[in-house]
Amino acid sequence: MTHNERHWTVMVYMAGDNGKVFEQLQGKRLMAPMEAQGYQDIAEMEAVGSTPEVAVLVQFDTLSDREHTYRIYIRPSEEPRQIENIPEQNMGDPRSLRDFIVWGIENYPAENYAVILWNHGTGWKEDDIYAFARSRGVEIQASQDEVRSLTRNHQRLSRAFFLSSITEVLQLEDEDSRAIAFDDSSLDFLDNAKLQQAFQEAEAITGKKVSLICMDACLMGMVEVAYQLRANANYMVASQEVEPITGYPYTAILQNLTAYPEMTSEMLAKLIVQEYGRYYEGESRGSVTQITQSATNLKVVEKLAEALGRLADVLHQLLTDEDIYAENALYNAQRKAVRFKDSDFVDLYDFLKVLRDRYAGESNVLTQVISEVMDLMIVEVEPQLILANVTSGVRFKRVKGLSIYSPVRGYCPFYEKSEFAGYGWGQLIRFHNHVDEE
Structure with a gap:
């Protein structure tokens, strides 16, 4: 052979x-x-x-x-x-x-x-x-x-x-x-x-x-x-x-x-x-x-991470500036997006969709970067990030293939060991969930 x-x-x-x-x-x-x-x-x-x-x-x-x-x-x-x-x-x-x-x-x-x-x-x-x-x-x-x-x-x-x-x-x-x-x-x-x-x-x-x-x-x-x-x-x-x-x-x-x-x-x-x-x-x-x-x-994950990093930066800044529309949209995304057996894990696409739909503010940058990440998650769009996705059950109809860590409250310090945390996602969670910086 x-x-x-x-x-x-x-x-x-x-x-x-x-x-x-x-x-x-x-x-x-x-x-x-x-x-x-x-x-x-x-x-x-x-x-x-x-x-x-x-x-x-x-x-x-x-x-x-x-x-x-x-x-x-x-x-x-x-x-x-x-x-x-x-x-x-x-x-x-x-x-x-x-x-x-x-x-x-x-x-x-x-x-x-x-x-x-x-x-x-x-x-x-x-x-x-x-x-x-x-x-x-x-x-x-x-x-x-x-x-x-x-x-x-x-x-x-x-x-x-x-x-x-x-x-x-x-x-x-x-x-x-x-x-x-x-x-x-x-x-x-x-x-x-x-x-x-x-x-x-x-x-x-x-x-x-x-x-x-x-x-x-x-x-x-x-x-x-x-x-x-x-x-x-x-x-x-x-x-x-x-x-x-x-x-x-x-x-x-x-x-x-x-x-x-x-x-x-x-x-x-x-x-x-x-x-x-x-x-x-x-x-x-x-x-x-x-x-x-x-x-x-x-091969497309790096591009996804960079886009999510930009999203985390924009959201962090809006929250820092006390943008009530961003706060309200994020609050709704945290509570209405599909979660899994581990309730700290949320479907990324559904989370972003709720975030975009509930944002009533004037930050075009926020809506643009949300749409950029969502477009990556759509099977028909090139370059394809999600090549195939199957779900069953009414609850998972909105699930698109990748979840992300987004606890409603608290923060696990072990998240800093994740290489992806370096894109600012962990920092955003800590800030939004009022977890004191060490």
């Missing part, structure tokens, strides 16, 4: 070491168990299998096997499963993701590479949920919800733990922890900086850039996440809302890809979004009321 013959290598990074019961936390879990769903998703992949043109690879870490992590080449459908046991991996360590990508590229070279990050996901937020446990020598339990989210009914972790005393990190005004690839046994997770590091190092080692990054996880379809990964791939597929526990329809995706392996990375990104929508909206799945999935062109 030569590089030219194989069009795609798809690597699925399955962090399934979740759902551990911690006796020190009164027999609670931090996260819903994911291992059983991992085996189900592997079976979905095996229903199609790899072909000479498409290689499908999995790195699967489980809670039940404490000695090994599995690397699997999904064989052609008629051949037996091929599993390589490697030492137990900390899937929250960027080196583990880096090494998996390098292994995939070196052993299964192709014209294009896609990496799917499979696990619980929680947007940009990077509060360390495991710090509390490590500080007490605890090895850490949460929700049984049938979604890939972190805690039951979005409770504050202090309540979920049933503890009266908790570390400073967990007492912050923002709720729950946010990141991806949580590993209960290693008490670690991949925050967005670690994700960026893993992809950067893999590219430096192999000289190959991943074409497509997909998040089979919750709440990762955010401006902040896309901006962090803008240089690591060309396209990103993610959900703004929590995902059902069943996640991606791997059989349908791979059936399409293997039938037409010459598809570009843009086409594959769109395909995943379309098949996700079809799977959950179709008669075979019944009615799933609230799903979102979108494909973002990471």
Whole structure:
């Protein structure tokens, strides 16, 4: 097999070491168990299998096997499963993701590479949920919800733990922890900086850039996440809302890809979004009321960030000048735009639309920059930022593909770790929410 013959290598990074019961936390879990769903998703992949043109690879870490992590080449459908046991991996360590990508590229070279990050996901937020446990020598339990989210009914972790005393990190005004690839046994997770590091190092080692990054996880379809990964791939597929526990329809995706392996990375990104929508909206799945999935062109994210930076500056200045029309418009946008399971996350397009519609002042600069950002979000407009977007449920009809951090009150200091915060968005939130500057 030569590089030219194989069009795609798809690597699925399955962090399934979740759902551990911690006796020190009164027999609670931090996260819903994911291992059983991992085996189900592997079976979905095996229903199609790899072909000479498409290689499908999995790195699967489980809670039940404490000695090994599995690397699997999904064989052609008629051949037996091929599993390589490697030492137990900390899937929250960027080196583990880096090494998996390098292994995939070196052993299964192709014209294009896609990496799917499979696990619980929680947007940009990077509060360390495991710090509390490590500080007490605890090895850490949460929700049984049938979604890939972190805690039951979005409770504050202090309540979920049933503890009266908790570390400073967990007492912050923002709720729950946010990141991806949580590993209960290693008490670690991949925050967005670690994700960026893993992809950067893999590219430096192999000289190959991943074409497509997909998040089979919750709440990762955010401006902040896309901006962090803008240089690591060309396209990103993610959900703004929590995902059902069943996640991606791997059989349908791979059936399409293997039938037409010459598809570009843009086409594959769109395909995943379309098949996700079809799977959950179709008669075979019944009615799933609230799903979102979108494909973002990471090559346009820098332009989006610059426009949002100008918007933040203009709004900040108007608020400083006590423009009551700007204050009223922002107040309405904060409270009327569509929000998600994490109520600090708001749909960017809907937020801007309410902001523009409710502004009755005379600042042409404000209305122009709002329209500039909104135009980027429209699928039909070039350059395309949002390549594809599916939603279901009346509540999400106005959702356009990317959310952004915009709490109605308070401010999470961890937001300063986000590279996007440097565009002034965090400063605007602090000012509007009357959070004292430190």
